[in-house]
Amino acid sequence: MEKITELSIPKDARIIVISDIHGELELFQRLLEKVRFGKEDYLIINGDLCEKGSNSMGVVQYIMELAANNPRVHVIEGNCDTLVEYLLNEDPNIINYLCARKHSIMNEWLEKIGYQLTSESSVQEVKEQIMSHFSKEINWLTELPTVIETEQHIFVHAGLEDKKDWKDSSRDAAISIPEFLYKSHQANKYVIVGHWPVGNYTTKLLSNNPIIDDKKKIIAIDGGNNVKNVGQLNAFIIQSGDVFSTTYVDHFPEMKVKKAFKADPSWSGVISYMNYALQLVEKGEHFTLCKQPETNHSLYVKNEYIRQTETGYEAKEEVSCSQLSVEQGDVVSIIDDRCTGFTLIKKDGLVGWIAKAALE
Ligand SMILES: [Mn+2]
Incomplete structure (x- = not known):
């Protein structure tokens, strides 16, 4: 060099x-x-x-x-x-x-x-x-x-x-x-x-x-x-x-949290680039418990982020599968508020889901 x-x-x-x-x-x-x-x-x-x-x-x-x-x-x-x-x-x-x-x-x-x-x-x-x-x-x-x-x-x-x-x-x-x-x-x-x-x-x-x-x-x-x-x-x-x-x-709009939300720590993980394939285990109202065949991880994937392929299911894109804890008054960035029940947010650089009620 x-x-x-x-x-x-x-x-x-x-x-x-x-x-x-x-x-x-x-x-x-x-x-x-x-x-x-x-x-x-x-x-x-x-x-x-x-x-x-x-x-x-x-x-x-x-x-x-x-x-x-x-x-x-x-x-x-x-x-x-x-x-x-x-x-x-x-x-x-x-x-x-x-x-x-x-x-x-x-x-x-x-x-x-x-x-x-x-x-x-x-x-x-x-x-x-x-x-x-x-x-x-x-x-x-x-x-x-x-x-x-x-x-x-x-x-x-x-x-x-x-x-x-x-x-x-x-x-x-x-x-x-x-x-x-x-x-x-x-x-x-x-x-x-x-x-x-x-x-x-x-x-x-x-x-x-x-x-x-x-x-x-x-x-x-x-x-x-x-x-x-x-x-x-x-x-x-x-x-x-x-x-x-x-x-x-970043470019995301910010909002103040109105009501605290406590994350369920068992909801953690991320679907990252390349590991999109999913096996559905248990479908829920907002999230579906899935297995990632490439990593063997179990993840709660937001339903809107799952799509059917010719051979099975996959995630549409990279997405967090974690919940985040927030306190009243926290300022968070809104990444995706178009899903049912939960909003995808960023707080101090961490990305995850909180209940919509926390922001209303
Ligand atoms: Mn470069």
């Missing part, structure tokens, strides 16, 4: 880390406000500024300016930020990608200059068009470091390879290795990554909050913003080197 930036950060400084903004300028600005980002703070953008959301161009512009005007703002590259390299290398596959993907920074650039892309467009011509207007942004993106190493931390988008010298990791692994929390590294510092939504790691209570693994020295912070239906944009905050805290923003 070549692009490693060494950065010295005073031990008592506050470091704010945000990853996977994915074109969500408004959320990002709201998060900076929420953490009261100020002149004394260090801000690390941990990759994936671009793609998936509708304003990648705006995010890149905003962060470029932020970094140009503030020597404490630092950015590393994510796999989604390197896609412009396919264009620079005149890889014809990028044309298909841009035709299939509505939300890409390159599509935003083309729209801005009024260029009509079709599957017949030549990659050389598209490259010329984009380069003649946006070379500043492209140069900035392609020059981003892959890793920032400080006295106490390593910031990298996806992870490191399990090698004696972590610097021998390939760039490709560093920006796109999946499920880093299930792997390990041999660096003697905390490695802070985004890239893999933390919700994918939960099996009991669905949470999008950062996960700290002290044994492995890995901190995973991707809240699944714009990737998960209940995702959020996390800020991971490091104070004095090793005091960690976290906060987030």
Whole structure:
């Protein structure tokens, strides 16, 4: 790996880390406000500024300016930020990608200059068009470091390879290795990554909050913003080197709890990505007790989230199967209020069901 930036950060400084903004300028600005980002703070953008959301161009512009005007703002590259390299290398596959993907920074650039892309467009011509207007942004993106190493931390988008010298990791692994929390590294510092939504790691209570693994020295912070239906944009905050805290923003409307609700702890678990198959055990008025053949877990699945297939049943999408306890006066986010009897909410980053009566 070549692009490693060494950065010295005073031990008592506050470091704010945000990853996977994915074109969500408004959320990002709201998060900076929420953490009261100020002149004394260090801000690390941990990759994936671009793609998936509708304003990648705006995010890149905003962060470029932020970094140009503030020597404490630092950015590393994510796999989604390197896609412009396919264009620079005149890889014809990028044309298909841009035709299939509505939300890409390159599509935003083309729209801005009024260029009509079709599957017949030549990659050389598209490259010329984009380069003649946006070379500043492209140069900035392609020059981003892959890793920032400080006295106490390593910031990298996806992870490191399990090698004696972590610097021998390939760039490709560093920006796109999946499920880093299930792997390990041999660096003697905390490695802070985004890239893999933390919700994918939960099996009991669905949470999008950062996960700290002290044994492995890995901190995973991707809240699944714009990737998960209940995702959020996390800020991971490091104070004095090793005091960690976290906060987030999302798009869900908030409500105040009118009446406390006590969760039944036997209702826990989550249907996560890929494990959608279900065997129905006992049908209830609001939830059905199901067995997940892939995991052998028993789960109470909200009836509205179950559908019949040609061979059996499956969950329609990822969904929490836990209940949450709430107190009167708690502020919660409403994720799904269109089901019978119960509402799906988020409280402090945890996702679960509460009785509708708690909100009425
Ligand atoms: Mn990524």
